[in-house]
Amino acid sequence: VRLPSLVAAVDRALRATGMPPRGQTVVVGLSGGADSVALLDALASLRRRRGFRVVAAHLDHGLRAGSADDAASCAELCRALDVALRVGRADVRARAARERGGLEQAARRERYAFLRRVREEEGAVAIAVAHTRDDQAETLLLRLLRGAGATGLAGMRPRRGDVVRPLLAVSRREVLAHLRERGLAWKEDPSNADLAHRRNRVRHELVPYLEERFNPGIRASLARTAAVLAEEASHVRGEAEELLAAIAREEDGAFLLRRSALAEAPTAVARAAIRQALARAGGLARVGAVHVEGILRLARAKAPSGRRLPLPGGREVLFTRDDVRLERRTRRGTEAVSSRGER
Amino acid sequence: VRLPSLVAAVDRALRATGMPPRGQTVVVGLSGGADSVALLDALASLRRRRGFRVVAAHLDHGLRAGSADDAASCAELCRALDVALRVGRADVRARAARERGGLEQAARRERYAFLRRVREEEGAVAIAVAHTRDDQAETLLLRLLRGAGATGLAGMRPRRGDVVRPLLAVSRREVLAHLRERGLAWKEDPSNADLAHRRNRVRHELVPYLEERFNPGIRASLARTAAVLAEEASHVRGEAEELLAAIAREEDGAFLLRRSALAEAPTAVARAAIRQALARAGGLARVGAVHVEGILRLARAKAPSGRRLPLPGGREVLFTRDDVRLERRTRRGTEAVSSRGER
Numbered sequence: 066v067r068l069p070s071l072v073a074a075v076d077r078a079l080r081a082t083g084m085p086p087r088g089q090t091v092v093v094g095l096s097g098g099a100d101s102v103a104l105l106d107a108l109a110s111l112r113r114r115r116g117f118r119v120v121a122a123h124l125d126h127g128l129r130a131g132s133a134d135d136a137a138s139c140a141e142l143c144r145a146l147d148v149a150l151r152v153g154r155a156d157v158r159a160r161a162a163r164e165r166g167g168l169e170q171a172a173r174r175e176r177y178a179f180l181r182r183v184r185e186e187e188g189a190v191a192i193a194v195a196h197t198r199d200d201q202a203e204t205l206l207l208r209l210l211r212g213a214g215a216t217g218l219a220g221m222r223p224r225r226g227d228v229v230r231p232l233l234a235v236s237r238r239e240v241l242a243h244l245r246e247r248g249l250a251w252k253e254d255p256s257n258a259d260l261a262h263r264r265n266r267v268r269h270e271l272v273p274y275l276e277e278r279f280n281p282g283i284r285a286s287l288a289r290t291a292a293v294l295a296e297e298a299s300h301v302r303g304e305a306e307e308l309l310a311a312i313a314r315e316e317d318g319a320f321l322l323r324r325s326a327l328a329e330a331p332t333a334v335a336r337a338a339i340r341q342a343l344a345r346a347g348g349l350a351r352v353g354a355v356h357v358e359g360i361l362r363l364a365r366a367k368a369p370s371g372r373r374l375p376l377p378g379g380r381e382v383l384f385t386r387d388d389v390r391l392e393r394r395t396r397r398g399t400e401a402v403s404s405r406g407e408r
Numbered sequence: 409v410r411l412p413s414l415v416a417a418v419d420r421a422l423r424a425t426g427m428p429p430r431g432q433t434v435v436v437g438l439s440g441g442a443d444s445v446a447l448l449d450a451l452a453s454l455r456r457r458r459g460f461r462v463v464a465a466h467l468d469h470g471l472r473a474g475s476a477d478d479a480a481s482c483a484e485l486c487r488a489l490d491v492a493l494r495v496g497r498a499d500v501r502a503r504a505a506r507e508r509g510g511l512e513q514a515a516r517r518e519r520y521a522f523l524r525r526v527r528e529e530e531g532a533v534a535i536a537v538a539h540t541r542d543d544q545a546e547t548l549l550l551r552l553l554r555g556a557g558a559t560g561l562a563g564m565r566p567r568r569g570d571v572v573r574p575l576l577a578v579s580r581r582e583v584l585a586h587l588r589e590r591g592l593a594w595k596e597d598p599s600n601a602d603l604a605h606r607r608n609r610v611r612h613e614l615v616p617y618l619e620e621r622f623n624p625g626i627r628a629s630l631a632r633t634a635a636v637l638a639e640e641a642s643h644v645r646g647e648a649e650e651l652l653a654a655i656a657r658e659e660d661g662a663f664l665l666r667r668s669a670l671a672e673a674p675t676a677v678a679r680a681a682i683r684q685a686l687a688r689a690g691g692l693a694r695v696g697a698v699h700v701e702g703i704l705r706l707a708r709a710k711a712p713s714g715r716r717l718p719l720p721g722g723r724e725v726l727f728t729r730d731d732v733r734l735e736r737r738t739r740r741g742t743e744a745v746s747s748r749g750e751r
Contacts, residue, residue, distance in 0.1 A: 205552075209552070209630065209633060210618065210623050210626065218637065266621075271622070275553065279553045286553075289698075290561060293679070293697060296675045297640050297676040298640065300644060300675070300676035331643045331646070333640040333642070333644075334643060355632075
């Protein structure tokens with residue numbers, strides 16, 4: 066039997082990532098939008114052949130009046146595909162208010178927390194999410210427009226830890242063709258529509274503009290570029306981790322890097338190591354490329370020991386003769402940073 | 409004395425690159441356009457303080473009727489600044505016809521060949537070219553639109569070999585302000601106007617569009633991103649060079665890579681090594697990311713030895729049990745590649 070092309074693409078992606086292994090369970094994030102419906106359908110049609118189990122997980126973000134309808138249509142789809150469905154509810158607004166990172170970020174955090182909870186409860190090994198090649202292209206543009214900052218341009222990877230993205234090489238057009246072919250219904254962006262203004266502007270305005278005025282194949286070419294950058298960044302990140310393992314330590318709760326070793330590392334590796342150190346010692350929120358550069362410049366300079374560099378969010382960096390020291394700045398003086406490090 | 413801000417920026421850039429050392433000569437590429445006029449002026453005003461000599465070099469591309477006028481205004485400027493001027497003439501159309509790479513590429517090659525000739529004749533150590541932060545931003549967008557391909561997105565670096573770019577952190581706006589301040593005249597894009605349609609569309613259409621619709625600081629943020637990517641790419645490239653030194657050899661004129669070592673290298677490094685190998689064995693013209701990926705995939709696959717992959721431009725790659733072999737494909741059979749390797 067010849068597989069439908071989208072199913073074949075998902076099959077290739079699963080084999081390339083080695084996820085899920087035979088006999089194991091994969092949790093599929095299901096919003097009810099076109100991408101996740103197609104992904105669930107493809108995984109459901111592969112489960113027997115590849116010997117894995119599929120559980121769908123839908124989170125009601127509680128952001129719109131009709132959001133309970135989304136759960137109902139997910140339930141209907143799962144009955145039709147004979148897939149178990151787990152439904153959760155979150156208060157995204159409350160989290161956004163608490164963390165002051167915006168609705169989109171709060172929604173993403175709630176979603177992944179929910180998916181990880183379901184994964185654990187189901188004894189699953191992997192979480193499959195439905196990012197497509199178009200999402201990859203849009204993400205690259207978004208990061209480029211925002212100024213890359215501390216996170217770089219690198220795209221999403223087909224697998225990162227327990228998260229796999231089997232649609233990353235599939236275009237939105239192919240997703241829609243597959244749904245039509247299979248007679249499957251979906252909702253337009255049910256959970257995301259009002260969350261991601263900027264992304265929607267990139268999707269509906271910038272990408273079509275670039276396609277028409279500059280390069281009709283821009284989606285594919287951006288996605289390829291994102292993948293290449295992801296590999297380069299991942300390589301540099303790996304080396305930065307090795308560097309940190311060799312030169313970082315905690316002392317009185319502060320996070321210290323051996324200054325000479327940091328200064329002598331290749332620029333790209335040193336920069337990535339500084340980012341990772343900042344992520345571990347207080348997180349990367351509001352840290353930009355300019356701060357990373359500043360730390361590296363002072364670490365390399367013959368700056369007098371005792372020099373301090375303030376960072377956003379009440380931290381500062383102290384440059385001693387031997388160390389670069391990340392500390393929390395307080396009104397009462399200088400105190401240790403706690404390790405939060407979440408991204 | 410406080411230096412004008414553009415001169416101070418050039419001074420900082422020269423100190424950061426260590427070029428030119430005291431007592432040495434720098435050749436400045438002078439088109440007569442705003443950027444190169446400002447660069448020449450800045451270098452001329454720094455030469456005494458920093459103890460170097462400046463020679464200007466203007467190439468008449470012979471593409472427009474009035475191109476000799478450009479040389480005349482360059483001569484006038486150089487007299488005013490008391491800088492020696494060397495003028496050359498090139499037949500860019502003939503080169504473009506011969507090499508079939510387009511006028512812009514032919515012009516760039518003629519220009520650098522001319523600058524290197526002047527550098528040698530003047531016993532100079534460095535060539536200064538006038539790329540600005542805006543050029544850096546535009547280059548990133550151009551590469552992104554074209555699909556990055558084999559060359560990646562990485563931006564221009566402040567120094568590469570004997571070429572330095574002292575204006576890379578300076579915006580075009582600052583250049584124009586400096587020229588007004590100093591009462592210096594320039595010509596609008598005298599040598600480039602008709603060469604770089606695509607670049608001009610990016611400059612006059614895409615950048616203003618992004619600035620207005622998405623991010624007013626897009627120029628600075630693109631330039632910063634380009635610089636970060638340049639560092640990452642340069643790091644990966646360095647490792648790829650080390651890898652090649654360990655696993656590449658020439659044999660019967662073919663270029664061979666030890667297959668197992670290539671297959672086991674980190675993806676980013678392996679990819680860069682393949683690019684470099686292709687560049688050395690026949691050049692990178694018409695080679696895209698898809699070819700590099702294909703070679704890496706087959707090197708890693710358990711492909712039967714004897715498998716062949718054709719490349720654009722009459723080359724092919726042969727996968728033997730132990731080696732990945734780059735060869736020239738001919739009508740009469742398979743023959744060695746010559747090493748051209750120019751980019």
